[in-house]
Amino acid sequence: MTSDIAAAAAPTTPAAEQQQPVDAYRRTRPKGEPRFPDGPAPDPAGSHHERRIRSFQPRRSRVTTSQAEYLQRLWPQWGLDIDGRGKLDLDAMFGGLPVVLEIGFGMGEATAQMAGEDPDTGILAVDVHTPGMGNLLGLAERGGMTNVRVANGDAIILLREMLPPASLDGLRVYFPDPWPKKRHHKRRLIQPEFLTLAADALKPGALVHCATDWEEYAEQMLDVLTAHPAYTNTQADGGYAPRPAYRPLTRFEGQGLNKGHVVHDLLFRRTAG
Numbered sequence: 001m002t003s004d005i006a007a008a009a010a011p012t013t014p015a016a017e018q019q020q021p022v023d024a025y026r027r028t029r030p031k032g033e034p035r036f037p038d039g040p041a042p043d044p045a046g047s048h049h050e051r052r053i054r055s056f057q058p059r060r061s062r063v064t065t066s067q068a069e070y071l072q073r074l075w076p077q078w079g080l081d082i083d084g085r086g087k088l089d090l091d092a093m094f095g096g097l098p099v100v101l102e103i104g105f106g107m108g109e110a111t112a113q114m115a116g117e118d119p120d121t122g123i124l125a126v127d128v129h130t131p132g133m134g135n136l137l138g139l140a141e142r143g144g145m146t147n148v149r150v151a152n153g154d155a156i157i158l159l160r161e162m163l164p165p166a167s168l169d170g171l172r173v174y175f176p177d178p179w180p181k182k183r184h185h186k187r188r189l190i191q192p193e194f195l196t197l198a199a200d201a202l203k204p205g206a207l208v209h210c211a212t213d214w215e216e217y218a219e220q221m222l223d224v225l226t227a228h229p230a231y232t233n234t235q236a237d238g239g240y241a242p243r244p245a246y247r248p249l250t251r252f253e254g255q256g257l258n259k260g261h262v263v264h265d266l267l268f269r270r271t272a273g
Contacts, residue, residue, distance in 0.1 A: 039071035040133055040152035044081035067134025074137040075150075082126070082153030084161040090168075093149060094122030100170035101163075101201075102126065103155045103189070108136025110174070110248045115145040118246065121169070126151040126158060155189075156197065163201040170207045171198055175252050178214035190221045192228060199230035204272040207234075211247065211265045213256035218264035231268040241267040 063071070071079075080088075090099045099122040105111045111125050125148060127133060133150050140148040151158060176189045190210060202208070208231060212218050218240070225231050226238065235241050243265050253263055 039068075039075040040079060040130060041081045041083075044083045044153045045157050063131050063134060066138060067131050069134075070137040070141065071130070071134040074141060078137060078140065078148065079133070079150045079152065082151055082155075082158045082162065084157045086162065087164050088162050088167075090122070090124070090164075093124075094147065097122040097147060098169035099124055099167070100172060101155075101158075101168050102172040102174070104173065104176055105132060105136060106175075106250065106252060107132045108139055110250045111136055111148065112139035112143060112145060113248045114246060115140065115148045116143050119145070119147055122147045122149070124149050124151055126153070126155045128153065156194070159197045159201050165200055166203045168201045168206055169203055170209065171202060172209050174209075174211045174247070175213065175250065175256075176210075178212060178217040180214065180216075185220075188217065188220070190217075190224060192224055195224065195228045195230065199228075199270060202270040204270055206270040208268045208270065209244070209247070209265065211243070211253075211263060213253060213261035213263045215262060215264075218266070221264075221266055225266060225268050230271055232271050234267040234269060240264045 093099075097120060102111055102123055102125045105125045105127050106129070108125070111123060115121075115123050125136060127150075130152075133152060136148065136150055139145075173189060178188070198208070208225070210221050210225075212221065222240065226233060233239075243263070244267070247265070256263065
């Protein structure tokens with residue numbers, strides 16, 4: 001991590017406060033009132049009514065006091081709920097910058113680093129993990145990164161209903177849930193149907209970058225991307241790519257490497273037509 005980004009990532013509140021749950025919200029808000037009235041909605045698209053196998057599971061973990069403050073204060077400016085109710089104007093949202101969609105950003109450290117090192121690219125970062133949303137908003141503000149927007153909800157609904165055709169300059173999917181049990185493989189995100197949906201939103205030449213430390217999932221990713229007519233491998237040998245310098249080593253990735261996992265990067269281009 002660069003020194004500037006490391007400084008931005010440093011906590012600005014005491015460690016005890018960083019770890020303290022937001023008990024005040026639970027104590028003071030009336031029953032039935034949203035937890036974060038000006039922040040992300042708990043179920044923006046009413047997705048529990050849609051019968052579809054999902055590639056994610058919402059993670060219920062504690063929101064710290066500082067994360068809650070960032071959610072309340074910055075969400076109206078830099079956040080959006082994936083409600084499926086209309087198309088997004090990415091030019092207006094990012095001031096005309098080329099936009100890359102990142103699906104699944106964890107706590108947001110890598111996303112913030114990439115945004116800080118490439119201020120001329122907008123990053124639309126999607127997740128369902130509320131603490132991570134608050135953390136990324138805080139990192140963006142402290143680092144002066146105005147090229148990040150945080151989206152709350154299902155990336156499938158975003159791609160299918162809210163992104164105009166050929167509006168994205170790139171797609172990043174780093175370390176998605178590998179769903180290792182065979183009976184759960186149908187839940188994996190990188191499938192032919194997902195790639196077809198993403199292709200509609202990608203401009204010709206847009207870069208699709210996936211990474212995983214799960215060997216068998218990497219093989220599946222390579223197979224389905226290679227077989228899909230909308231994508232072409234950037235590697236002449238048709239295999240995996242070296243990790244690009246712009247993709248930071250993530251905390252999750254470091255844990256995998258410590259366990260002896262091998263990380264594979266895949267870089268494909270959206271073909272014309």
